[in-house]
Structure formats: C-alpha cells, structure tokens
Amino acid sequence: MNNDDLIYASLLLFSITFGYFIRLFKERELRKWVSTLVGLLLVFVVSGFHIVHPLICTLINALIIVNMDKTTCAKYSFAFQFGYLAFFRTTEYFGIPYPPAHTNLVQMVLTLKLVGLAFEVQDTAVAKAKARDKSEDSDTNIQEVAASVSPGFMDIFHYAFTHVGVLTGPFYTYRTYNDWLHTPFSDHAPCFEETLRKLKWLPLFLSLFLTATYFYPLQYAKSDEFYSERSFWYRLWYTYPSFFIFRMRIYSGLIMSECVCTMAGLGAYPVATAPVAGQGPSKDFALLRQVVSDPEQAKKATYNFETIHNIDPYGSEFIPTLRQSMKSWNICIQYWLAVNVYKRLPRNAFRTTVTLFVSAFWHGIYAGYYLCICTVALYLPVEDLYVKHFTKGLGGMAGKIADFVVWFFRLQALSYMAITFFLLTIHDSFKYWNSIYFCCHVLWAAFYMVGVVAVKARKKSNMEKDKSI
Template structure:
C-alpha cells in the first residue's frame, strides 16, 4: 500500500472511532460544530495545502447557491462546481495532487451542486402551490394535491454556514457516500441515531472490510497492475496470459474499492448517520421515500436500517448474472445523484434522436459521470463503452435467455455471468491503465479482441433477430390465411345447407 493509502485508512479508522463520541453529544449545535471541525481536519491531513482547492470551490459554489435566483441557481452552481474540476485537474496535471484529494473534491462537487438542485426543486413546488392557491376555486379547506413541507421552505433560507457544515461534515468527506442535505439535517433533528443498532452494523461491515482488504493485498501482490505496463508482459507473455490478466487486475481494483466504500459506510453506521425506520422505505442516497416525521414519536419501537448510506451492494454486484444488473448495484448513491439531477432533468424531447428519445439523456448522463471521474482517456473508454455492451447483452438476452428454462437457463445464466465479468474487466482495464498510450498498447497486444468479438456478436444478433421476426411474420400470415380459408369453407357449407 502507498503512503497515501495508509494515511487514508488511518483517517477512516479515526472517523469510525469518533462516531461513538459524536453520537453521544447531546447539544445538536455542538455536535454539528464538532462534526465540521473533524471534517476540516481530515481534509487538511489528507490534502495539506491542496485543501485550498476544496475551500475555494466551496466558496464559489455557495455564492452560486445563495446569490443566484432559484430558477437558475442549480444550473449556475452545476457549471461552477463542475467547471472548477477543470482547473483542479489542470493543476493536478502540472503539479500533482494526492489521489484522495481528488475524491474529496469529487464528493464536494456532488454535495454543493446537489443542494442547489434540491433548492430549485423545492422552489418550483412552492411556486406551483402558490399559483394553485390563486387560481383554484375549490373549498379553501380542501387538501391541495401539491404537497409542500417545512423542508421546502427551509431550503429557500439556507445560510452559508449550513452549506459549510453539510459539505465538510466528517461523515462522508473522504469517499462519500453521497447523501442529500435532508439526510444531513435529519441526523441532527431526528432521534433515530439513538435507537439504531450502530455498533452491530459497524462490526458487521468491518468484518467485510477486513476480508476485502486481505483480498486486495493478496491479489495486488500476485498480479500488480504495474506488471501490465512492463516490457516483459508484452514480450515474454502469451496472448492468452495477457488477455486473462484483466481478470485479476480488475478483481484487485474491486477489492480496493470495496474496502474503501465499506469503511466509509462504517463511519456512517458508527455515528448512527443515515439510520431510518424500515417503515420509511429508505433508498440509497435518497433517504426515506415515505413520510417518516411522525415515526420519531415512538422511535424506540421501530427497527432500523442503513440503506440510505449503502453505496455499493457488493454481493449483488458479484452474484448477479448480467452487466446491466451489475451496473445498477455499483456506486448506487452517485447513480442516484446522476439519475435525479442529470438523467431526469435532461431535455430529452428537445434533443430526440428519431424514436430513441432515451439515447441522448443516457449519453449525457454517462458523459457527466466520466467527466466527474476525471479527464483521462481511460475514464471515457470504460464508462462510455458500457452502454454498447449493455445493448449487446439485452439483444442476446431476448434471443436466448429470456425464454430458456430449467438446466438450459442455468447454463445460459452462467455464460452471461462469465461474459459480464469479462466485459467489466476488459473495459475496467482501460480505466486502470488511464492513458491512451497504455490503453492502446494493451488492447493491441490482445488484438482488440473485446471490441472485435462484441462487434461480431452484435452483427450476429441483428441477423438472428431479423430472422426471428421474419419467421414470426410468416407464421402470422399463414395463420391469417388459414383463418381466412376456414371462413370461406364455412360460408360454402352454410350456403349448401340453405
């Protein structure tokens, strides 16, 4: 492990330990100050002078949230925070910035622009509610179909201090998970943290974190990524060895990510952050999807979960059969942010491509994700390549998997699972190799077999699909012809009988 990784793990373990202390602070104002102070301390320890980037971008983003009218505030804040990533990464390119500082800046970008999107959405609800009250001639005592809450009003009166506290809260400041401002506010206003099984949940996650870390250290020792950049790898190793090397290197990458994300979740669970009653139906990143404020009256009588802060469903990623399912379970809190603030708000009808109105906004969402991850070619090779494989997978799912049953279905499922991990590993290798030169050298050494085989399978899939559709049309015409012949015969028989 590098010295940066050691410092990173120590900071995470320190944050986990601080959770039991922070949770016991009875004064909510004091708890908020302590949480922010710890967050700033962690940022400075990890980043040193580079932490100035975080403070400067936060100041610019906060100004956009507070000074720009809510109707445009989300767009301006988005442009400011994501625009600052350009300056930040140019600075990194020439002078170098610790890798974990990049993660801090990435999470900060989502938080500040996310609170601007929340504020704008709340403002629109308030405007629609006021307009309805003016124009509606119904009984004034009748309940309005547009629901507004105190939270909607509170968002319109945000202060710079609150945005600062939310952005630098030590919970999630290093690698996330992303959570809404509402989740942050609930932590200080709701009693759920006191009754949630914080210690049990943390110990359970820590066991998995130790397991993932052991896997990472072992596989990184046996199959280091640096070896895939060496002359020996390209000159002395066979084509099969080079091709199969994508499996252990991507497995190492997954184990590393699982370790960091699980430790980050432990920071949340130890402090009771993100704990909600099961009845509130919490979702990853979003929080409760049902009304939950009334549940605080008998908070000790409910069962709790930490679904809100679960960023990757590890077992589901590993066990699911298809690439599409794997994507749904990976980095789900960030996916929630992208879905709500990019995918759903993208003007798809305006930029419709024929009948495929979903294509532009899917592309825009993935492009935003790649941009957020970084500017290196590997990020775009990996993330922008995913939808093409998913389309191929969907096509073959309809051709051979959907209608299969019994032993055939199990065999096909396993085959899809193997292809899923090959696709993840092959595309992920580009993410890890990062630069175009390294990517091209590696892909050329395996004759671009991934892209070539996918292109062949796509062409074959189109051919088989067209053949199946043609067979269905012939069958339909034959059935119609038979039905027509039966009708004529019945008419003749009827005429004879008369």
C-alpha cells in the same frame, strides 16, 4: 498496499471510531460544529495548503445557492463546480502544484454534495411554486420537499465539511444531513451493531486484495516484459486479476466509508419510510413527522441505514447482466447521476452516453476513465439485444445456463474495460487493447450483427407461420 492506501485506511478508521464519540454530543449545535471542525482537520491533514480548493468551491457554491434565483441556481452550480474540477486537475498548467490524491477524493465528494444541494434547493423552489398554484391538499411529497431544503450560508459550509464522508463519501443529501442533526433517529438506531455487521466482511476483502496484488501487480501490465514475453492469451487473461484487485480495493474502501456513517448514526431512518440509497425516505412522511415528535415512538421504531448503502458486493459479483449489476456498485453515486443528470436530460438515445460521460469526467481527465466508462455504452446494446430476444423468460436448466453465459460475458466485458481505468493514459490503454487486437470490441460488434440478423429471421419466420395459418 502503498502509502496512500495506508493513509486512507487510517483516516477512515479514525472517522469510524470518532462516530461513536460524536453521538455523545446530545446538544445538536455542538455536534454540528465539532463534526465540521474534525472534518476540516481531516481535509487539512490530507491536503495541506491545497485545502484552499474545497474552501473556494464551497464559498462560490454557497453564494450561488443563497443569492441566485432558486429555480435556476443548479445549472450555475453544476457549470462552476465541474469547470473547477477540470481546473483542479490541470493546475500544473497554471503554475500551481498538483493537489495530493486524497484531496482529489475530497473534491470529488464535494462536487456531488454541492451540486446535489443546488438541485435540492432548485427542486424545493419549483415545488413551492407548484404548491402555490394548487389547492391546499397538494401532493404530500411536494409539501415535504418544499419544507425540507432551505439552507443558509453556514448550513452549506457545515454540510460540505462535516467529518462524515468528507474524504470518500458516500453521497447523501442535505436533507439526510439535516435529519441527522435535528431528529432522534441516531439516538435509537443500532449504530454499533450495523457497523460491526458491515466490518465483518472487511478482513476477507482486504486479504484478497493484498494477496492478489502480491501475485498480480497492476504495474506489470505496463512493463516491457508483459508485451514482449507474454502470449496473447496471458495478456487477455490478465484483465481478470486486475479487475479482481480493483473490486476488492473498492469493496474495502466503500464498506469502511459506509461504516463512518453508521457509527455516527447518519442515514438512519425508520424502516417503514422505505429509505432509498442516496435519497432517504421515499414514503410515509406523516409517520416520519410522528416519530420525530414522539419520543416513545422514536424508541420503538425499527431503523435501517439503506440511505447510505453504497455497495452490494454480492449483487456486483453475481447478478448476470451489466445493466442490473451496475445498480449494486457505488449505489449512492448512481442515484446522484440518475437524479441530477439522466432524468434531467431529454428522452433520447444519447442520455445514457451523456450520463456516462459526466461520470467519467467526475472521475478524472485521464483518457482511461473515458475509455472504461463510456465503453459501457457500446456493450449495453449487445447485452440488451440478447437478453430481450434470446434469454428472457427461460426457466429451469436452460435459464441457469443462459444466466451463466450472460454473467461470463459481463465479467469479461467489465474486465476488458476496467484495465484502462488502471492504465490511465491513452497510450498505455490503446497499447494494451492493441496487443489483444481489440478482441472484445470485435466480438461485441460480431455478436450484435448476428443477433440483429437472428431477430429479423425469427420475426420473418413468425410472420410466415401466421400467414400459413
């Protein structure tokens, strides 16, 4: 474990512990200010004078959201924030020292929060306009959205720098943050118990991460020895421990970041409102209002933290298809991408690719991010073809074998793609793929062509049978 990882883990542990104390502040305005001041301190500790970057972004976005036309402000926020993200990662070309790695994490989370807030405000304005054009019994969900998000300048500042998730996320909406401050949910939710439930898996993931890193260091894949003395099969196999290390590291970090939320009580909602990861309550808003206004009902309600549920290791490991397993990984960010990018694009064959490109751009400017994330768009059509026409509907032992085969190829595909995420540069990434002859690209293309031919042959055979009948 390097120094960056130690600092990262230490600050997350501090944030988890501090969550217990922040809940002791029953006066909500005091809780808000204390949380923000601690959040600013955390950002300063990891950033130093580079804290100017998140401060500038928050200032400009606050001005956009507060002063511009609410029905169009999101596109300006999106353009500015992602444009600044590109500048932030190329500051050395402008004679400005490159920010520390942890400041990059702060900036990534801030991008999601500020752009997401602009879309919340925009959706609120659009919903209000629709509600005015309808009868008084307009859709309840529209009324709820219209009433929920109208922050002032300082509200945006507090949301951006509250200590909960300021370093690593998970992403949560402004409404969720506002509910944390102004509802009694955190006072009655099982914050400590939920935190312990999540943390019990941490020793396992950390020990697996440290053990695998010791025996299979990622930097070895960049060494001359790796290419000169290792066989094709060893180089191909090395994608597995590399991807395993990556998963264990991410599981550990995301579980700890979830615990920062659970210990502070942020993201707690009544189970009856069917909270959704990233979004919050999805139904029964009338009950939500009742629980807020009735102390006795608030005490009796059953709560969960699904709103900030960001990683499902079991689903990520064992769901057979890539399309479905992706929904178990960085769940709150998947929600952000779906709501703020994918669903706002025209319905065509390119919106999945555009969404993946935005995800890659958000991660960084290294070619490895794009090669890893955007290559998903090449694999999904192959998987979809075989699942739809050959494995779907199979039961019994045949179904289990089919699921295993799909899972095996999904794991190989992700391992093959993910190694470029570590190698980063286009030179190192293509050097590695070239050393194994781009075998997975070739295999996917071959499988796709064979699958298309087989599907056409099956359709032709079925048509001939129908004619003979």
